[in-house]
Amino acid sequence: MAVIRSDRPLDWRQVAAIAAGEPLELSAAARGRIAAARVLVEQIVERGIRAYGVNTGVGALCDVIVSPSEQRTLSRNILMSHAVGVGAPLGAAETRAIIAAAVNNFAHGHSGIRLEVADQLVALLDADCLPEVPAFGSVGYLSHMAHIALVCIGEGHARHRGERISGREALRRLGREPLVLEAKEGLCLVNGTPCVTGLAxxxxxxxxxxxxxxxxxxxxxxxxxxxxxxxxxxxxxxxxxxxxxxxxxxxxxxxxxxxxxxxxxxxxxxxxxxxxxxxxxxxxxxxxxxxxxxxxxxxxxxxxxxxxxxxxxxxxxxxxxxxxxxxxxxxxxxxxxxxxxxxxxxxxxxxxxxxxxxxxxxxxxxxxxxxxxxxxxxxxxxxxxxxxxxxxxxxxxxxxxxxxxxxxxxxxxxxxxxxxxxxxxxxxxxxxxxxxxxxxxxxxxxxxxxxxxxxxxxxxxxxxxxxxxxxxxxxxxxxxxxxxxxxxxxxxxxxxxxxxxxxxxxxxxxxxxxxxxxxxxxxxxxxxxxxxxxxxxxxxx
Structure with missing residues (x-):
């Protein structure tokens, strides 16, 4: 039975159910909120409103301005540089829980990713084609989500039906194309507390x-x-x-x-x-x-x-x-x-x-x-x-x-x-x-x-x-x-x-x-x- 992210946020039992294999669906209202938040990001870019990780660097580079022509590169590079996990991969239930919590966070309508990004994550859940996520190396929340996001752009690795495959092959099997991330999307995908919340x-x-x-x-x-x-x-x-x-x-x-x-x-x-x-x-x-x-x-x-x-x-x-x-x-x-x-x-x-x-x-x-x-x-x-x-x-x-x-x-x-x-x-x-x-x-x-x-x-x-x-x-x-x-x-x-x-x-x-x-x-x-x-x-x- 599908778990639907509607006007109400998911609770911990629903996240655990998705971790157990239940599918996740986004209601029309949730999809509308995600799309509306994307419009806000586009306006921020167009008007040149200074925004961390949108038109600036991240971390200690937050005061370095990034031009519009470089913002796609910034989003991709954030995934590459933040995918620094080490150790054995998380289990399937752990990975599913993190993805579910991330999609739930995007559905609040304050992140600014495109619907295509949320749909890519939901498609991975539906097919039980799960990114390979090293368990260790995080002091907060960054590296686990970065490894998950890599598969969305055709990088990294995933496991599908017991087989370890490349991120690009994973998307091919699902009939999906690698995403080209736009402004802020790289930061959206690694940010926030979905990692700990899903595991919790x-x-x-x-x-x-x-x-x-x-x-x-x-x-x-x-x-x-x-x-x-x-x-x-x-x-x-x-x-x-x-x-x-x-x-x-x-x-x-x-x-x-x-x-x-x-x-x-x-x-x-x-x-x-x-x-x-x-x-x-x-x-x-x-x-x-x-x-x-x-x-x-x-x-x-x-x-x-x-x-x-x-x-x-x-x-x-x-x-x-x-x-x-x-x-x-x-x-x-x-x-x-x-x-x-x-x-x-x-x-x-x-x-x-x-x-x-x-x-x-x-x-x-x-x-x-x-x-x-x-x-x-x-x-x-x-x-x-x-x-x-x-x-x-x-x-x-x-x-x-x-x-x-x-x-x-x-x-x-x-x-x-x-x-x-x-x-x-x-x-x-x-x-x-x-x-x-x-x-x-x-x-x-x-x-x-x-x-x-x-x-x-x-x-x-x-x-x-x-x-x-x-x-x-x-x-x-x-x-x-x-x-x-x-x-x-x-x-x-x-x-x-x-x-x-x-x-x-x-x-x-x-x-x-x-x-x-x-x-x-x-x-x-x-x-x-x-x-x-x-x-x-x-x-x-």
Whole structure:
């Protein structure tokens, strides 16, 4: 179903849907706004009104006047000189998200590109013929969009149906011609915050799904560790003002309803360890951060972030050349989301450690069967601890990195795009940590010494895991099971949490998988497993 950019700006969910493969359409009104803004640029050129990047150089060259005969050259040269990305290319979902956010920005009607330029970008999305965009090398927003724009003029490279092709060949396959950029268009294509905004929308989608899974997996661990349900008492939790906390508390109560295991241990402990009794507090705090971040991203999508901005009328065009392209608010939001997800993952590792530690679990050491000759989940917990440490390093705020560029003209940098990229990496790592906890919780059920029934909801989750991988007996590389579990978390939603008095939702059909998830990362994990292993992801389930 197409996502239409109409009179209203796209929101983050719509950008994430386009990243997942939905087509993007421009309404007649949006097209009209784009065309009207182009008229303003043409009037600025014709009247010789001084405008940054239109008839001047850029950055520290902003006071160098560029003649009308040189303005096409300036636009082309901006792409060439700004396409300085390094490292592995972004994934398809990331690239689609950035393009969607860029088209959304143009549709505000204050950029000044021609309709042909917006249509070129939409055509690339429609054909899923995506520019090759190196992930690193940006302190703000320039290099990623420059690599995308190269394909619009027949330069650079793209990927189409799994093949790496030149930008010119990409356009030929789409039946389109390379664009010759006019005044301001080169700057329009690299400017503003679409890069970080698109990536941020994707980070929100992945983080939201991860938090749903983390609640579900935490319920399994809580039950296996025989926690006290009083930790989720509704009256108690209502005393702390936090929408997220109370949502998670209700989820935990519903997920663990009718648990025979927990019913058999009521009152045995006064208080559970913090990694168990603060599930609503920590998970809920992350949900509150997610909600706040979503507000920031939606505000950014609703904002004009060009420099310069064109406004006014053809009779009286105006140029605003200030700082709307600086992404301070979204950089801070991405840093905050990254820290929140890192904390949730760190607590998941603590629950995992309790599951494998016989001193506190009441279960066989390291969930091994049998012990001695088998190590079970001993070393999988090492992997989780390593990822927690990596997240801790990544969670250092990018927005404080600073730096000086362009001959002191740009002497304060917010590093918004790097903040979004590291947030995405933290979400990936967190997904792997929760996947290991999911496997360990399922194993703990298999070895549970209490002869009592699981809650219907956690039983459904256990069955879902066992439909993918059997009980682990050191009979295969555990990495294969971990990849299968991560793929499940990255690509599929967990079963819906039941409402009071309703049965647990059966496992969701795997056809609900979506490309907006981290499927490219999960596939990489799976590819690292021995192809002939009978227990590998390819043959699981």
């Amino acid at each position: 929308a994707l980070a929100l989608a992945r983080a939201e799904r991860l938090l749903d899974w983390t609640d579900a997996v935490a319920a399994m661990s809580f039950e296996n560790l025989r926690g006290q349900l009083a930790a989720f008492d509704a009256d108690s939790l209502a005393l702390r003002v936090s929408p997220g906390l109370n949502v998670v508390g209700e989820r935990m109560r519903n997920a663990l309803a009718d648990s025979g295991i927990l019913a058999s241990v009521i009152g045995q402990r006064t208080q559970d360890p913090l990694s168990m009794r603060t599930i609503p507090h920590v998970h809920g705090a992350a949900r509150d951060v997610l909600a706040g971040t979503a507000e920031v991203v939606n505000r950014e999508l609703a904002s004009i972030t060009d420099n310069p901005i064109v406004a006014g009328t053809p009779e009286a065009p105006r140029v605003y050349s200030q700082a709307h392209a600086v992404g301070a608010s979204i950089a801070l939001a991405m840093d905050s989301l990254a820290t929140a997800i890192a904390q949730v993952a760190a607590m998941a590792e603590r629950r995992l450690d309790r599951l494998v530690n016989p001193l506190v679990s009441g279960l066989p050491a390291f969930l091994a069967e049998p012990g001695g000759t088998c190590s079970g989940f001993m070393i999988a917990q090492y992997t989780a601890a390593s990822l927690v440490a990596q997240n801790r390093r990544l969670a250092a705020p990018a927005s404080l990195d600073g730096g000086i560029t362009s001959g002191l003209q740009e002497d304060h940098l917010c590093h918004a795009t790097p903040a979004a990229l590291k947030a995405l990496e933290i979400v990936d790592n967190a997904g792997r940590i929760v996947a290991i906890e999911l496997l360990a919780a399922a194993q703990a059920y298999d070895l549970q010494t209490i002869d009592a029934a699981r809650a219907p909801h956690t039983d459904a989750l256990w069955r879902r895991v066992r439909s993918l991988v059997p009980t682990y007996r050191d009979d295969r590389p555990l990495a294969g099971d971990m990849a299968a579990a991560f793929r499940l978390i990255a690509e599929a939603a967990p079963p819906l949490f039941p409402s009071p008095g309703k049965p647990a939702t059966p496992p969701a059909d795997e056809t609900t998988l979506t490309r907006a998830s981290n499927s490219n990362i999960a596939a990489t994990d799976a590819a690292n497993i021995a192809a002939n292993d009978p227990h590998s992801v390819a043959s699981a389930g």
